[in-house]
Amino acid sequence: MTRSRLLHVTPETHHVQIDLVYATDRNFTGKPIYKAQHCLLLEPAEAALRKAVDTARSFGMTLRIFDAYRPPQAQKVLWDFLPDPNFIAELGRGSNHSRGTAVDLTLIDENGEALDMGTGFDAMVAESAHFYPGLPAHVQRNRTLLLGVMHGAGFTHIASEWWHYELPGSRDLALIDNEESGPLRLM
Numbered sequence: 001m002t003r004s005r006l007l008h009v010t011p012e013t014h015h016v017q018i019d020l021v022y023a024t025d026r027n028f029t030g031k032p033i034y035k036a037q038h039c040l041l042l043e044p045a046e047a048a049l050r051k052a053v054d055t056a057r058s059f060g061m062t063l064r065i066f067d068a069y070r071p072p073q074a075q076k077v078l079w080d081f082l083p084d085p086n087f088i089a090e091l092g093r094g095s096n097h098s099r100g101t102a103v104d105l106t107l108i109d110e111n112g113e114a115l116d117m118g119t120g121f122d123a124m125v126a127e128s129a130h131f132y133p134g135l136p137a138h139v140q141r142n143r144t145l146l147l148g149v150m151h152g153a154g155f156t157h158i159a160s161e162w163w164h165y166e167l168p169g170s171r172d173l174a175l176i177d178n179e180e181s182g183p184l185r186l187m
């Protein structure tokens with residue numbers, strides 16, 4: 001069996017913006033969870049991301065990544081803070097972020113502005129669900145645009161979070177305990 005590797009995603013190599021919010025205090029825990037701003041994806045997810053970037057660039061936009069590979073230890077910190085299986089993968093099940101195949105992101109327009117998605121990244125509210133009824137039309141349009149870009153590149157979505165995409169079949173992959181990223185800060 002060939003082992004897939006985690007690959008670095010950077011603005012220089014991938015033409016994306018990177019804002020790993022779990023390396024800052026701008027996340028729902030209010031504290032940095034990662035020590036380093038390493039954006040990592042498993043090889044097939046990295047390849048799919050490149051496709052998504054190409055599609056977005058074809059109409060003058062780019063992607064801003066909020067999270068990608070997430071070490072299992074960091075997942076435990078999030079789960080301990082908010083043990084809600086609607087938004088945080090239970091530890092026994094594991095997050096597809098910890099498999100290197102999930103990415104959280106949004107679209108950035110030609111002026112460098114993030115598209116209005118109605119709710120913020122990681123807003124743990126019902127309105128963050130795709131196709132939530134009653135959202136303004138432009139919000140539904142923006143979310144659907146991101147959905148098209150990501151599905152066209154081979155990702156699939158989950159119902160509850162407009163920002164989360166992952167490769168189909170991720171659940172069958174192993175959790176990755178990556179030493180290199182060493183992103184856990186003890187809290």
Ligand SMILES: [Zn+2]
Binds near residue numbers: 163
């Ligand atoms: Zn996610």
